[in-house]
Amino acid sequence: xxxxxxxxxxxxxxxxxxxxxxxxxxxxxxxxxxxxxxxxxxxxxxxxxxxxxxxxxxxxxxxxxxxxxxxxxxxxxxxxxxxxxxxxxxxxxxxxxxxxxxxxxxxxxxxxx
Amino acid sequence: xxxxxxxxxxxxxxxxxxxxxxxxxxxxxxxxxxxxxxxxxxxxxxxxxxxxxxxxxxxxxxxxxxxxxxxxxxxxxxxxxxxxxxxxxxxxxxxxxxxxxxxxxxxxxxxxx
DNA sequence: AATTATAACGCAACTAAGTTGCAATAATAC
DNA sequence: GTATTATTGCAACTTAGTTGCGTTATAATT
Numbered sequence: 001x002x003x004x005x006x007x008x009x010x011x012x013x014x015x016x017x018x019x020x021x022x023x024x025x026x027x028x029x030x031x032x033x034x035x036x037x038x039x040x041x042x043x044x045x046x047x048x049x050x051x052x053x054x055x056x057x058x059x060x061x062x063x064x065x066x067x068x069x070x071x072x073x074x075x076x077x078x079x080x081x082x083x084x085x086x087x088x089x090x091x092x093x094x095x096x097x098x099x100x101x102x103x104x105x106x107x108x109x110x111x112x113x
Numbered sequence: 114x115x116x117x118x119x120x121x122x123x124x125x126x127x128x129x130x131x132x133x134x135x136x137x138x139x140x141x142x143x144x145x146x147x148x149x150x151x152x153x154x155x156x157x158x159x160x161x162x163x164x165x166x167x168x169x170x171x172x173x174x175x176x177x178x179x180x181x182x183x184x185x186x187x188x189x190x191x192x193x194x195x196x197x198x199x200x201x202x203x204x205x206x207x208x209x210x211x212x213x214x215x216x217x218x219x220x221x222x223x224x225x226x
Numbered sequence: 227a228a229t230t231a232t233a234a235c236g237c238a239a240c241t242a243a244g245t246t247g248c249a250a251t252a253a254t255a256c
Numbered sequence: 257g258t259a260t261t262a263t264t265g266c267a268a269c270t271t272a273g274t275t276g277c278g279t280t281a282t283a284a285t286t
Contacts, residue, residue, distance in 0.1 A: 013272090014272080015271095015272090025235090025236095026235065028274075028275080029234075029235055029236070031272090032274095033234095047160070047163070051165070051166070051271095052164070053164070076212070086204075090197075090218070092197075095223035096218075096220060096221070096226070099219050100219045100220070101216075102215075102216070103214075104216075105203065105205070105209075105213070106211075106214075108209070108210040109209060110206060128242095139264065139266075140265095141264085141265075141267095145264085164242095164272080165242090166244080
């Protein structure tokens, strides 16, 4: 599963992962594995504007390190999510406690247009 | 329904709207109305990181006009979404065709913390 | 190696959000 | 008053994600 995600270089949904892996792995198992990888910080989860969860490798120690909070691009044509190397910047009053940041731009990606 | 959203001043989910309206309106009807208002540009739709859709009034002609793409704050405690007056800035190559922008910060809002 | 404990998996059932077809009701036009 | 059109309610359905539980596989212990 991790190799599939690594090969794709993009964020994938459970369905897409299952299709790529090919062999019969149960849906529930995939979700359990994905969730535990997210907890361990190996994957990060993006919820797109289609309401679905997408999972992508966290690349902490890679050459092109992604900024902690970065934009994502969801292509409605090829149904993939790409991590953009664009940091998300905002400043909020101290009275807000930020837990997660989820920024998704949707449209047609460079490969599809 | 619009008055409920106006009164709340926040984005609400179908469930929350139904609860506020009180009287028995069907779920399907609410969704149909919300969707048509979105098409007409009266409401805008935010998909939060809980995968749910939230609806908020578009305030084009209001005093504090919101920037076209603005951040949203979802409070996991009171389960509301607030439109923040913070514009979303990014620049993308022309090869991308942007259709929608969905930025949600989650955590605990100023009223709940 | 045999047994025990523990973790991973598959299956089915379930939940929740959202949509859709269709019949019934309400509103508008003629 | 009747015909036309738009709204609504109901139920069924779809899809995503989760969970309980029994089973299989893996690891540990003697």
